[in-house]
Amino acid sequence: MSKAPSIATPVAPMSHPLPSYLQANNLGPWGVYLQQVDRVTPYLGNLSRWVETLKRPKRALIVDVPIHLDNGTVAHFEGYRVQHNVSRGPGKGGVRFHQDVTLSEVMALSAWMSIKNAAVNVPYGGAKGGIRVDPKTLSRGELERVTRRYTSEIGIIIGPNKDIPAPDVNTNEQIMAWMMDTYSMNQGSTATGVVTGKPVDLGGSLGRREATGRGVFTVGTEAAKHIGMDISTARVAVQGFGNVGGTAAKLFAEAGARVVAVQDHGGTIFREAGLDVPSLLRHVANTGTVAGFAQAEVIANDLFWEVECDILIPAALEQQVNAGNAGRIKARMIIEGANGPTTPEADDILHERNVLVLPDVIANAGGVTVSYFEWVQDFSSFFWDEAEINARLVRIMREAFAGVWQVAQDNKVSLRTATFIVACKRILHTRELRGLYP
Ligand code: NAD
Numbered sequence: 001m002s003k004a005p006s007i008a009t010p011v012a013p014m015s016h017p018l019p020s021y022l023q024a025n026n027l028g029p030w031g032v033y034l035q036q037v038d039r040v041t042p043y044l045g046n047l048s049r050w051v052e053t054l055k056r057p058k059r060a061l062i063v064d065v066p067i068h069l070d071n072g073t074v075a076h077f078e079g080y081r082v083q084h085n086v087s088r089g090p091g092k093g094g095v096r097f098h099q100d101v102t103l104s105e106v107m108a109l110s111a112w113m114s115i116k117n118a119a120v121n122v123p124y125g126g127a128k129g130g131i132r133v134d135p136k137t138l139s140r141g142e143l144e145r146v147t148r149r150y151t152s153e154i155g156i157i158i159g160p161n162k163d164i165p166a167p168d169v170n171t172n173e174q175i176m177a178w179m180m181d182t183y184s185m186n187q188g189s190t191a192t193g194v195v196t197g198k199p200v201d202l203g204g205s206l207g208r209r210e211a212t213g214r215g216v217f218t219v220g221t222e223a224a225k226h227i228g229m230d231i232s233t234a235r236v237a238v239q240g241f242g243n244v245g246g247t248a249a250k251l252f253a254e255a256g257a258r259v260v261a262v263q264d265h266g267g268t269i270f271r272e273a274g275l276d277v278p279s280l281l282r283h284v285a286n287t288g289t290v291a292g293f294a295q296a297e298v299i300a301n302d303l304f305w306e307v308e309c310d311i312l313i314p315a316a317l318e319q320q321v322n323a324g325n326a327g328r329i330k331a332r333m334i335i336e337g338a339n340g341p342t343t344p345e346a347d348d349i350l351h352e353r354n355v356l357v358l359p360d361v362i363a364n365a366g367g368v369t370v371s372y373f374e375w376v377q378d379f380s381s382f383f384w385d386e387a388e389i390n391a392r393l394v395r396i397m398r399e400a401f402a403g404v405w406q407v408a409q410d411n412k413v414s415l416r417t418a419t420f421i422v423a424c425k426r427i428l429h430t431r432e433l434r435g436l437y438p
Contacts, residue, residue, distance in 0.1 A: 029108030029318050035344050040420040043411060047428040054114070054424060057107050058125075059083040063153035065131060067145040077146060081129040081154040083163055084110035087430040090161055091127030092117055092368060094168030094197075095175075097146075101130035105318070109168075112339050112361055113368070118423035120365045120400045122372040127163045129154060135170050147175050151182040158183065160193035160379075166371050167197040167243070169317070173209070177202055193378040196371035205374035206386040208367070211393060212337065213247025215366015218397040219358050220248075220311060220335045221255070226405065227356060229332065232256030235274075235309040237331065239263045240316030241290050244337040244364060246281055248313050253277040261299070261307040264316070266291030268304045305329055314341035321346045329355060336360035351414060359416035361423065362404055369396050 034055060041048050065077040080103055083091040093113035096106075106128050114126025131150055135143055157163055167176060176198045183194045192203030200206060207214075224231050234257045238245045241264045249259045258274030266289030269275070275296055283293045291298075299307075305325035312329060314320050315337030321329070326346035333356045336342060342350070342357060350357055370393055377383050408418035 028102065028104040029340050030104040030111075032319070032340060032344060033108045033111045036416065036420055037424070040417055040424055043413070043417070043421045044424055044428065047425055047432065050428040050431045051424070053087075053428065053431055054085065054111070057082050057084045057110060058086060059157065060103065060107065061154060061157055062103065063150065065133075065146055065150045065153060067142060067149055069142055070139050077131050077133045077150075079129070079131040079150045079153060080106040081157060081163070081165075082106045082110040082127060083157065084126040084128075085114040085427060086125035086127075086163075087427055087434060088118060088125050089123040090125060090159075091163035092122075092124035092166070092371065093126055093128040094166045094367075095129040095131075095150075095171050095179075096168040097131050097133055097135045097170040097175075099132060099134040101132045106130045108318075109339055114427060115361045115420060115423040116365045117368060118426040119362050119404065119419050120369055120396055121426065122369060124164075124368070124372070127165075128168075129165055130168075143175070144178055147178045148182040151179045152186060155183055155186050158194060160191055160375070164193065164371070164375060165195045166367070169242070172243075173197060173199045173204065176204075193375050196374040197367075198374070203374070203378045205370055205377055205389060206384070207389040207393065208370045208374055209243065210247045210251075211370035212244045212364050212367035213249075213251060214390065214393060215369065215397050216244065216248040216313065216315070216335050216337045216363055217251035217255070218366065218394050219363050219401045220252070220313075220333070222398055222401050223333060223335075223356060223358055223405075227332065229310060234258070234311050235260045236311045236313065237261040237263075237304065237307045237309040238313045238315060238337075239304065239320060239341075240314065240338060241280070241284055242315070244367075245313060245315030246284065248315060248335070248337055249275075249277050250281065252311070257311070260309055261304055262290050263301060263304045264290045268299050268301050269293055269296035270299045270307065271296045311335060314338050317341070319343050321350075323349065326350050327353070329353075331355060334358065336363045339364065347414065347416065357415060359414075359419055362401060362415070362419045365400065366393055366397055369393055 060082045063079045065079045110126050110128035117124040176195045179195045184190045198204035236252045236257045236259045238249045261270045306328045309331050312331035312334045318340035321342040323345040326349035335358045339360050404418045408415050
């Protein structure tokens with residue numbers, strides 16, 4: 001009888017070549033993620049023998065989402081749910097509704113969730129979902145039908161102990177409520193813990209809506225101390241004025257910073273003396289965009305990247321900071337509210353220009369941290385007050401950021417590589433402890 005291999009048995013570097021859509025030269029978001037893993041591999045020591053695990057999603061589901069439109073016709077949309085890694089716990093990550101969503105993008109976003117969840121040490125693996133649809137073209141009824149059919153289709157792989165979706169671009173508390181209800185109907189009992197980011201009256205958590213922006217503000221404030229920047233006099237430019245960008249802008253403005261430029265899908269606005277953020281938030285709530293805000297001047301979208309500022313917060317979509325604009329950015333610090341906003345080429349340019357980049361995988365982890373609190377509260381059916389939630393969030397973010405900062409100093413690497421070092425070691429350590437089945 002052959003001896004069972006020990007957990008220390010090395011695996012072949014690549015037992016089967018990666019298919020083309022998984023390869024690093026496919027420079028969509030997934031290719032960017034693979035390059036980031038390659039950069040960190042030399043720092044993983046013995047655990048690097050397991051690194052192949054990080055280069056393939058564990059499970060990827062593509063679903064057809066047919067719905068009746070209000071005009072009586074039937075429309076089909078493509079939906080995805082990807083579980084990148086579940087070594088540390090159930091999959092966790094948002095659901096994006098956007099016309100440009102692709103499987104490659106969802107794979108990358110799921111992988112970044114694995115890294116992020118490990119970086120702040122919440123007991124989750126990484127997952128993400130999406131539907132290729134522009135929700136702005138749908139009526140409320142159509143949006144509900146798309147959400148419910150998608151939830152039903154991915155219902156075979158999600159669940160409170162398996163994989164827990166949350167909001168992302170163009171999804172919100174109402175969509176989480178429909179997802180929770182659909183899953184619960186199919187199960188035959190109410191399962192509030194199947195999604196996070198729900199309305200507070202349905203098992204949601206206080207503080208969840210602002211959590212990602214609050215995390216962005218917290219790590220930004222901590223980093224500012226290290227580089228001697230005074231937040232109360234800083235000028236801030238924000239791309240994306242939704243959940244993340246809007247909240248981050250509000251908190252920076254409350255701390256005294258001047259929010260001088262904001263860009264969203266509708267255009268770019270600028271005000272040297274600082275925008276009135278509460279008024280701008282009201283304007284966006286009423287009109288859906290920053291465009292048309294009276295107390296600001298309009299500037300060309302491309303000029304956004306050249307605005308004189310100390311802090312730049314990309315909080316919209318991927319690959320916005322790229323080789324084409326990284327050389328023109330004036331900020332001393334970039335806080336990645338969005339997932340994957342900076343390309344590897346831009347990372348190198350910014351590093352050379354001494355611009356400090358606080359990477360997504362730590363900077364925007366506040367959302368999933370409070371999602372974790374929501375999930376815990378749902379299981380125990382005992383809800384905390386907002387002050388407790390915010391205090392716990394700030395503590396976790398500060399501790400995680402301090403750890404990452406130290407690793408960056410010790411290894412003389414960027415904060416992105418340092419965060420990947422911390423996170424990949426945690427994931428691969430659990431991988432090694434669990435071993436391979438069978
Ligand atoms: P949202 O839908 O609330 O807001 C998105 C914003 O981006 C809007 O202001 C929109 O106008 C803007 N935008 C869209 N296309 C644009 C374009 N081409 N140019 C400029 N602006 C554009 O979404 P959100 O939840 O705030 O998410 C924003 C980013 O933050 C995404 O990358 C998301 O993955 C990431 N993120 C969100 C959370 C969360 O808790 N919501 C957590 C972590 C990371």
